[in-house]
Amino acid sequence: MHSRHRDDDDEQLDEQPTKFVDIAKKWPKQTFLIIGNELCERFSFYGMRAVLTLYFVNVLHFKNAHATVFFHAFTVVSYSSPILGSILADGYIGKFWTIFSVSILYAIGQILLASASIAPDDNPIHPWLDMLGLLIIGIGTGGIKPCVSAFGGDQFPAHYTKMISYFFSMFYFSINAGSLISMYLTPYLRSVPCFGNDSCYPMAFGVPAILMILATLIFMAGSFWYKKVPPKENVISRVMATISRALKNKSSGIPRSHWIEHSLDGHVCSKSKVCRELHGKCAERKFVEDVKVLFRVCLMMLPVPMFWALYDQQGSTWVIQAISMDAHITDSWTLIPDQMGFLNAFMILLMIPIFQSGIYPFVEKIGIKLTLLRKMTAGGLLTATAFIICGIVQLFVNRDLPILPSADEAHMTIINTFPTCEFHTEINTVDSFLLPANQTKLKDVIEPAIIKGGIEFTANITFDSDAPNCPKFVANPVLYSGYSYYLALSPIGWAYTATPLKKPSNGQGEFAISLNYMVSCDNIPDAVTWKECNSSTSTYNGVIGLCKVDELTRPEAPCDPKSDGRFYQFSPSRRHQLEVHDYQTGEITNTGATYDAIDVRPGTYRLYYIDYEIDYRFYPLDLPPITQNHMGGVYTLTIATRSKLVKDVVSYSQIMVPYNKVSIIWQIPQYIVLTAGEVLFSVTGLEFAYSEASPQLKSVVQAVWLFTVAVGDLIDVVILSLNLFSDVATQMFVFGAAMYIVMAIFILLAVNYYEYAHYANDDSEAANAIVDTDKIQ
Numbered sequence: 001m002h003s004r005h006r007d008d009d010d011e012q013l014d015e016q017p018t019k020f021v022d023i024a025k026k027w028p029k030q031t032f033l034i035i036g037n038e039l040c041e042r043f044s045f046y047g048m049r050a051v052l053t054l055y056f057v058n059v060l061h062f063k064n065a066h067a068t069v070f071f072h073a074f075t076v077v078s079y080s081s082p083i084l085g086s087i088l089a090d091g092y093i094g095k096f097w098t099i100f101s102v103s104i105l106y107a108i109g110q111i112l113l114a115s116a117s118i119a120p121d122d123n124p125i126h127p128w129l130d131m132l133g134l135l136i137i138g139i140g141t142g143g144i145k146p147c148v149s150a151f152g153g154d155q156f157p158a159h160y161t162k163m164i165s166y167f168f169s170m171f172y173f174s175i176n177a178g179s180l181i182s183m184y185l186t187p188y189l190r191s192v193p194c195f196g197n198d199s200c201y202p203m204a205f206g207v208p209a210i211l212m213i214l215a216t217l218i219f220m221a222g223s224f225w226y227k228k229v230p231p232k233e234n235v236i237s238r239v240m241a242t243i244s245r246a247l248k249n250k251s252s253g254i255p256r257s258h259w260i261e262h263s264l265d266g267h268v269c270s271k272s273k274v275c276r277e278l279h280g281k282c283a284e285r286k287f288v289e290d291v292k293v294l295f296r297v298c299l300m301m302l303p304v305p306m307f308w309a310l311y312d313q314q315g316s317t318w319v320i321q322a323i324s325m326d327a328h329i330t331d332s333w334t335l336i337p338d339q340m341g342f343l344n345a346f347m348i349l350l351m352i353p354i355f356q357s358g359i360y361p362f363v364e365k366i367g368i369k370l371t372l373l374r375k376m377t378a379g380g381l382l383t384a385t386a387f388i389i390c391g392i393v394q395l396f397v398n399r400d401l402p403i404l405p406s407a408d409e410a411h412m413t414i415i416n417t418f419p420t421c422e423f424h425t426e427i428n429t430v431d432s433f434l435l436p437a438n439q440t441k442l443k444d445v446i447e448p449a450i451i452k453g454g455i456e457f458t459a460n461i462t463f464d465s466d467a468p469n470c471p472k473f474v475a476n477p478v479l480y481s482g483y484s485y486y487l488a489l490s491p492i493g494w495a496y497t498a499t500p501l502k503k504p505s506n507g508q509g510e511f512a513i514s515l516n517y518m519v520s521c522d523n524i525p526d527a528v529t530w531k532e533c534n535s536s537t538s539t540y541n542g543v544i545g546l547c548k549v550d551e552l553t554r555p556e557a558p559c560d561p562k563s564d565g566r567f568y569q570f571s572p573s574r575r576h577q578l579e580v581h582d583y584q585t586g587e588i589t590n591t592g593a594t595y596d597a598i599d600v601r602p603g604t605y606r607l608y609y610i611d612y613e614i615d616y617r618f619y620p621l622d623l624p625p626i627t628q629n630h631m632g633g634v635y636t637l638t639i640a641t642r643s644k645l646v647k648d649v650v651s652y653s654q655i656m657v658p659y660n661k662v663s664i665i666w667q668i669p670q671y672i673v674l675t676a677g678e679v680l681f682s683v684t685g686l687e688f689a690y691s692e693a694s695p696q697l698k699s700v701v702q703a704v705w706l707f708t709v710a711v712g713d714l715i716d717v718v719i720l721s722l723n724l725f726s727d728v729a730t731q732m733f734v735f736g737a738a739m740y741i742v743m744a745i746f747i748l749l750a751v752n753y754y755e756y757a758h759y760a761n762d763d764s765e766a767a768n769a770i771v772d773t774d775k776i777q
Helices: 008-013 020-026 031-050 052-058 066-116 128-154 161-191 201-221 235-251 260-264 275-276 284-299 302-316 315-322 339-365 374-401 664-692 695-721 728-752
Strands: 410-416 423-427 431-435 449-453 456-457 462-466 471-475 478-480 486-488 492-496 510-519 543-548 567-571 577-580 588-600 602-611 617-620 626-627 634-641 649-657
Touching: 020 161, 020 543, 031 052, 031 066, 031 161, 031 201, 031 302, 052 066, 052 201, 052 315, 066 128, 066 201, 066 235, 066 302, 066 315, 066 695, 128 161, 128 695, 161 201, 161 339, 235 695, 235 728, 260 567, 284 664, 284 695, 284 728, 302 315, 302 339, 302 374, 302 486, 302 543, 302 664, 302 695, 302 728, 315 374, 315 664, 315 728, 339 664, 374 664, 374 728, 410 423, 410 478, 410 649, 431 449, 471 492, 486 510, 486 634, 486 649, 492 510, 492 588, 510 543, 510 577, 543 588, 664 695
Parallel strands: 410 486, 510 634
Antiparallel strands: 410 449, 423 431, 423 462, 456 478, 462 471, 486 492, 492 577, 510 588, 543 567, 543 602, 577 588, 602 617, 602 626, 634 649
16 A cells, blocks of 8 residues: 655645535545544444443443442543554554554454353353453544544645535534434443343444444545555654653753743754754744643643543443433333433534524623633533532432441331231330231332341341231241341241342333242142142242233243243242241241342233243243333232132232332433533633644643543542442532532632633744744753
């Protein structure tokens, strides 16, 4: 392949086209490949990132706090590596080879992550292969970030300013189009059942991997036609060398007005090639003056990392919040939690022209001068306010969250299924209450009894009844502090088990349900020939299925295990022994089973005995169907015989944790305020940094701006790793308050410290001024 370079003399003679027809004729066609590459790459990155937090929670089984930490750690890598990409492109191998080589690495990372997501949750490749893939993706996306747009600009003659402006508008549109589409589509792909699971992360990660491979191929397709500008001195390296030289010479004794000027100690223009070419002007002093301005700009960028520390939590903490909210918009439309980030991408495209064409002119018209720093101040305050709104919403969400026991106590929920027996109940001779009869169809959560004890202790629970034919007995369950338990009183005996309180976290409208099965083998229909029971005290040890009942149900196969999203199973692999105690003797008279909770999508379901290891067989339990249309609730289903004398079975369903009552729509205000803050702070901040820097240091400012994202997410990693907050609401309030404080400091700096550098016009004499050599000592 041959590189084609600009002929500057020809470009000076080539008049810039202004008419559409002329622009179309002279437009470098290879730039469309660069735009296509950016569209696919942004789809790949933002699509993968949109579902990342839920992947950490549901597949890698990280706790919510750990999931947010790893999400922000990935962002730190993604926004630290642009500095390496810039140095590699400008100082060593050039933009083209940097983009090509790093894109291959990037695609490999996406393939590794997609491959890891196919493996079962308990596969030992987790989380190592996942983390390796994410590390490579972070390096890849950051490595090409500072190169692609600049490489696109290289394809135009330098004086084609109008065409370059058009190109960057198209390039910016491709970024937003890619992110907008992917942030809506990829969560939907994740929510599609596949491989026997309710979620399809292989598809959610596989499509971005394919798009990244396509992005690389599209970019390479234009290799022959690209203008490949050779690498030259890297400005970032030169700035670092200037700082290093100044620190080294600081003790030279030469008086300087600013410490960075010590980099000029020993400099002789006559020995400098650059200075000699400028005929008596000192380019090095001009560069030092530009670095001094750069320091002032960087000082004003101190609040920027705090902005990113808040802003990027919409992909982590805000997703965690959305999991515990009601995502049903209508009966047929559910907006899943990881799709909410789509609102930010969509509203930013709406708000930028609204602010530019409407709000800014209106504010100026009423007599308020809008400087860049004033806009940034307003944006920072709005960002802090968005987190206060989020915290207030979380206070209402907290009402539907489970109450977890502390380290020195256990919680006991007691359910009485006797039709007519009320019990006067006393726990450890301390807590006493009346246990009502017939608690079989509860619409509200029963408040658990709090039992204090050591790490392991035996509770003494006395049940007394005045009604005839009702047992009087003492239960002595062995409990562990920090756990919640469920104790059921049924006509055949009492039993207890640890109960799960974890809400569903897939974010697809599920409810969680566990099963207590208290039926002896004698009471299982003979048609269930695969029950494998040996005595009256043993029970069924096979699969019990939950099968959806609706217009799509096939009578000949109502419980098809291959039907994703319609079949759920209580599996023997997640089955534990449940001991049923006699009321008089306290001895174990029956052996039941308790099955771990499974997450089930809303609908109506029937219970079946299932066997499909040798031949697919099923037999329905003679019980009413289970209907649940709310999301986020945690339920316990108990199946038992009606009495010792009657063989038919009955079911009891209890609410352990309430369903999500706060609509996900209540997240919209915080997204609106945050997006407005982004327009005012982020968009304006980048404009401020770019316009205030000298022409030759604009690339450095861009690198610093990207690095502030990494610093902001590093703040999240450090703070969230310390586990300082009791709940999400406290976390939101603290971050919001911290942003208010940071903006107060920013206002003081803007008023008392900063003076605008006025580099806006790159062609002006002031912007390109060169300092005389006689000012060098």
